[in-house]
Amino acid sequence: MTKNTPSSNSGGTIYTISDLAQRFDITTRAIRFYESEGLLSPERQGQKRLYSPRDYATLKLIIRGKRLGWSLAQSRELIQLYNPAENNQQQYQKVLEKVRQSRERLQEQMNDIEIMMIELNDQESRIREAMDKQ
Amino acid sequence: MTKNTPSSNSGGTIYTISDLAQRFDITTRAIRFYESEGLLSPERQGQKRLYSPRDYATLKLIIRGKRLGWSLAQSRELIQLYNPAENNQQQYQKVLEKVRQSRERLQEQMNDIEIMMIELNDQESRIREAMDKQ
């Protein structure tokens, strides 16, 4: 009766570790490693890990970070920006500052991509010209 | 009389290894490593390496690749797209295909950045709201 794939109990979808591994095309080893590095902290049912939609979102962020070449340490910092910290103005300011920094890094990557795109376009033109001349 | 910093001889600027290291804020070790991995192939004057503007451009590409999380193997492939290969139509087609793939990867990264940007904007809004309520 109880399925292993995501089920709706206690008000939200729950994922097993192998389920997440399939969905993101990574290994369970990687997921456990992310936890050991402080990027995830799933619930436990006995010794087994149970992942919430929030954990799912966190993993999605990690995967995106990886595609952008972010280290796990950087992704961990990013994740912490989405976690409720102490609610004083000073903490808020710190978080806002880190949000700004993250956006700056993303902007820099955006610029690099644009330049690379332009260079690739130029190169394609040159190749097509060379092809036409044959 | 001969300087160590870039000079104009034989029709182009020439850089020493430490000069490039300074300009790109990397170590000479890294530059030599890139060469050993087949990403650079500078001229030699005796045993000393001399880098051309083309080498400079290649290094710039490598650095951009690094900021985008590309492996050296990927950057090497990219670099080869800018090097004159055999001039037959079949080779051209292969290169064009790789150009297309590179652009696809860049586009994927661009999408990831956009999503992350949106999420950061949302998070900033939430934080500012929480700050106002205090």
Added chain:
DNA sequence: GACATAGTTGACGTTTACGTCAACGTAATG
């Protein structure tokens, strides 16, 4: 011409991000 200033080639060390067993626990199933 002794010496400081680049530069060179090994060779081994290090960090990050997992992969790969091994040895074991637990739970559903025929």
Added chain:
DNA sequence: CATTACGTTGACGTAAACGTCAACTATGTC
């Protein structure tokens, strides 16, 4: 109830990308 499937915690291995010596060479400067 033995088996199969899935999960767990170590522990060690590994690939990529350099860092860090060591030992040596070439050069130009006082």
